[in-house]
Amino acid sequence: MSKKTFVIVAGMVAAAVVGGNVLAQNVPMPEVTVETHRAVETTIGRTSSGIPIKDVSMGYTVSAQGLDIGTAIGARAFEARVSDAAKAACQELGRRYPNSTPSDAECARVATDKAMLKVRQLEDAATKK
Numbered sequence: 001m002s003k004k005t006f007v008i009v010a011g012m013v014a015a016a017v018v019g020g021n022v023l024a025q026n027v028p029m030p031e032v033t034v035e036t037h038r039a040v041e042t043t044i045g046r047t048s049s050g051i052p053i054k055d056v057s058m059g060y061t062v063s064a065q066g067l068d069i070g071t072a073i074g075a076r077a078f079e080a081r082v083s084d085a086a087k088a089a090c091q092e093l094g095r096r097y098p099n100s101t102p103s104d105a106e107c108a109r110v111a112t113d114k115a116m117l118k119v120r121q122l123e124d125a126a127t128k129k
Contacts, residue, residue, distance in 0.1 A: 030069060030078075030122040034085040035059040036111040038093045038100035056100070058093055060085040062115075070126035082119055086111035 037057045046052055062085045068074040090107035093100060102110070 030064040030126070031061050032082055032115050032118045032122065033059050033061050034082055034089060034111050034115045036086065036089040036093060036107050038090075038097060038102070038107060056093060056097060058089040060089050064122070068126070069123050070129060074126075075123045078123070079116070079119060082115050083108070083112050086115065 035057060036059070037055060062078075062081045064074075064078050064081075067077050069078045086108045087104070090104045090111060093107065094104045
């Protein structure tokens with residue numbers, strides 16, 4: 001793998017926080033991917049065509065394993081998992097790219113808000129069962 005390709009791949013880090021894949025009834029567990037993006041002030045590399053790489057992202061997959069998201073308690077616990085994953089991803093990006101924007105807190109807020117759209121859909125579907 002060339003150094004340029006490695007830089008591109010390294011900039012698009014994906015981490016997984018995944019529980020079990022199925023319930024006892026072989027029904028897939030609800031999951032949400034929390035994705036964060038940060039703009040980097042300094043160019044971390046260039047593509048083979050010379051385009052600067054200035055945006056990095058990280059995604060964590062959050063599972064509802066062990067939760068009944070059709071209940072208020074289960075839904076709050078799932079939402080907390082999603083929020084925690086967003087904070088962790090943004091803090092990791094901030095650690096790796098200290099001159100990046102937005103701040104860790106703003107990054108986490110935006111990532112959480114975006115992921116909560118899917119969380120709400122999954123919670124609504126679970127309450128209708």
